[in-house]
């Protein structure tokens with residue numbers, strides 16, 4: 001899909017891990033660009049329909065590129081690669097999220113429902 005204009009030297013490359021797969025990527029790329037350069041397009045799934053989502057805007061607006069980077073949820077397009085980053089796709093299990101919503105609701109006295117009903 002994306003091809004570098006110029007072949008990078010080993011000094012210009014870093015190793016990242018996506019779902020335990022080691023990838024050599026350009027050290028000047030964002031995580032999203034690096035994953036796209038390896039034809040990895042699906043980074044998460046929607047909660048309701050489990051539809052695949054991947055980088056779309058590449059500028060921090062759509063949030064379709066959310067991933068776990070070293071254990072924290074971050075936008076892949078807004079995070080630069082670094083040697084040894086451990087990246088995981090967002091596998092949203094509706095049962096786990098429902099449990100979390102109910103737990104949050106019981107702690108805050110809310111309904112636990114998403115106010116928008118959007119499939120995000």
Ligand code: FES
Nearest residue numbers: 056058062063077
């Ligand atoms: S691709 Fe849209 S926020 Fe990252």
